[in-house]
């Protein structure tokens with residue numbers, strides 16, 4: 001059976017041309033902002049870290065402890081490639097190290113639009129202090145780890161297509177800034193829900209009903 005023809009409104013509604021890939025350091029807000037952004041744009045949300053945990057059947061901390069970081073990076077690369085090449089355009093929050101992998105970066109570049117959520121050190125420290133589920137931050141003083149990672153990673157994050165500041169302003173302000181940056185980048189208005197993202201989109205692992 002052939003697909004029904006779209007209505008005139010559907011045919012004229014601009015669609016997100018590519019998956020939006022959020023990159024940046026731990027605590028930048030990739031997961032929190034990504035979830036809200038997806039709700040505002042009425043698009044699916046995927047979080048690479050959640051997909052990795054679903055595929056591995058254990059937490060990221062357990063993968064780091066049991067198999068080591070290189071194994072985690074290999075799984076991360078595979079999952080992000082699958083999401084970008086096999087799923088329709090969506091909002092994708094990556095883990096902070098993903099964009100540092102040259103292959104992942106190339107895949108993001110050819111299949112998505114990358115947005116660096118750039119945050120200052122004090123903001124990152126405050127936001128990551130509440131949870132202990134990030135193995136890299138349990139390897140020493142979080143301020144030292146994060147400032148070392150800033151020096152190492154910010155030049156590479158700067159290769160992202162777009163940069164949006166993630167600061168003390170409310171999450172919905174950052175979401176607005178990302179939408180504006182995407183609309184400028186694509187040169188089209190993105191249909192979005194008015195108001196606040198009161199009911200964030202769920203992030204189930206891909207394939208879960």
Ligand SMILES: Nc1ncnc2c1ncn2[C@@H]1O[C@H](COP(=O)(O)OP(=O)(O)O)[C@@H](O)[C@H]1O
Nearest residue numbers: 025026027028029030031032127168169170171
């Ligand atoms: N303005 C804000 N923008 C983004 N996150 C914020 C903001 N204010 C508070 N937060 C909180 O900071 C944390 C950011 O962490 P998260 O989204 O997991 O970052 P990442 O995925 O980049 O590591 C979340 O708990 C979020 O609720």
Ligand SMILES: O=C(O)C1=C[C@@H](OP(=O)(O)O)[C@@H](O)[C@H](O)C1
Nearest residue numbers: 025026027049095096097134135
């Ligand atoms: O920066 C990193 O290397 C990591 C960031 C984490 O994700 P968030 O950036 O979402 O915290 C997670 O992927 C893992 O702990 C490693």
Ligand SMILES: [Mg+2]
Nearest residue numbers: 030031093095
């Ligand atoms: Mg995250």
